[in-house]
Amino acid sequence: MAPIGEEAMTTEATELFDPSSKYAIGIDIGGTKINAGIVTHKGEILLSESLETLAGQENTVRRVQQAIQHVIEEASKTWPDIRYRGIGIGSAGQVDWHEGSIRYASELIPGYSGAQLKSILEKQYGMTVWVDNDVNVIALAEMRLGAGLGKRQFICLALGTGVGGAVVIDGRLLHGAWGGAGELGHMSVDFRGIPCICGARGCLEQYASGTSIARLMRERLAAIGTPNEQVNARDVFALWQEGDPLAASVMDEMIAALGSAITSLIHIFNPELIIIGGGVAESGEQLVDRLRQEVSRHTMPSFAEGVQIETARLGNWSGMIGAALQAWEYE
Numbered sequence: 371m372a373p374i375g376e377e378a379m380t381t382e383a384t385e386l387f388d389p390s391s392k393y394a395i396g397i398d399i400g401g402t403k404i405n406a407g408i409v410t411h412k413g414e415i416l417l418s419e420s421l422e423t424l425a426g427q428e429n430t431v432r433r434v435q436q437a438i439q440h441v442i443e444e445a446s447k448t449w450p451d452i453r454y455r456g457i458g459i460g461s462a463g464q465v466d467w468h469e470g471s472i473r474y475a476s477e478l479i480p481g482y483s484g485a486q487l488k489s490i491l492e493k494q495y496g497m498t499v500w501v502d503n504d505v506n507v508i509a510l511a512e513m514r515l516g517a518g519l520g521k522r523q524f525i526c527l528a529l530g531t532g533v534g535g536a537v538v539i540d541g542r543l544l545h546g547a548w549g550g551a552g553e554l555g556h557m558s559v560d561f562r563g564i565p566c567i568c569g570a571r572g573c574l575e576q577y578a579s580g581t582s583i584a585r586l587m588r589e590r591l592a593a594i595g596t597p598n599e600q601v602n603a604r605d606v607f608a609l610w611q612e613g614d615p616l617a618a619s620v621m622d623e624m625i626a627a628l629g630s631a632i633t634s635l636i637h638i639f640n641p642e643l644i645i646i647g648g649g650v651a652e653s654g655e656q657l658v659d660r661l662r663q664e665v666s667r668h669t670m671p672s673f674a675e676g677v678q679i680e681t682a683r684l685g686n687w688s689g690m691i692g693a694a695l696q697a698w699e700y701e
């Protein structure tokens with residue numbers, strides 16, 4: 371086994387260990403990082419580490435095997451009698467939920483499309499393996515431990531490099547025919563709008579992702595003769611908070627697009643809560659406040675009434691925790 375990089379981080383929580391309990395291994399697979407750990411049925415982290423995916427340099431399945439192997443070895447040093455319920459995985463890309471395989475992954479993770487994660491890992495470790503997409507497992511963590519606690523009908527929007535989504539109906543994640551349900555970033559908010567990589571036009575992702583916020587700002591800066599190719603979404607949020615009019619016009623467009631998407635989602639699913647997560651949500655209360663106003667203006671009052679819009683509560687490890695919680699969610 372190749373050594374785990376120096377970026378690996380391990381935290382131990384000896385006081386959480388109970389030899390009569392079983393634990394789950396949680397793996398969160400992203401384009402740049404794989405977060406791995408051991409989680410209790412309450413979602414507490416017994417041990418965790420992070421390693422670089424090295425997408426395009428190393429085989430991603432092999433990298434996942436290294437992560438699993440490493441947490442198992444680390445755990446057995448401290449708790450030789452530890453017992454596992456199984457391995458839960460949340461992954462970037464389109465996941466076939468029934469097969470536990472990667473139906474399609476973009477060039478962000480070359481060679482990952484078609485990876486038969488569930489069958490490979492079940493054979494190797496002799497444990498049950500659950501595989502779902504990265505936003506679905508975040509929604510699961512938020513439902514059991516975070517903003518969605520006690521809620522049975524809610525929508526999660528993860529605004530990061532792209533826009534991901536998850537839909538919880540009657541207390542269960544909506545998976546659709548093979549697991550692709552909830553691809554909310556590719557919901558069109560303008561059928562004549564900006565062409566999207568998916569083939570459609572005016573997808574939410576073209577306005578509300580961090581990448582798009584930065585792109586909209588660059589376009590505006592270029593248009594007034596002060597091009598700046600380095601500007602990123604964080605810069606836009608900071609400028610917005612300072613009252614910069616250009617940043618405000620970018621955020622107005624972003625909020626209009628996101629508000630329009632949320633209004634449609636409220637009319638389709640009749641949720642009680644919308645959770646906004648991902649890096650863009652870190653822009654803070656100003657965004658959520660404006661979204662609440664925008665949504666209440668365009669949603670039928672009977673539908674809008676009582677719908678909360680909140681930011682995600684759990685941080686960077688929520689994908690890994692949610693991935694592990696599948697071991698208790700699906701038995």
Ligand SMILES: [Zn+2]
Pocket residue numbers: 555556557566567568569570573575
């Ligand atoms: Zn699209």
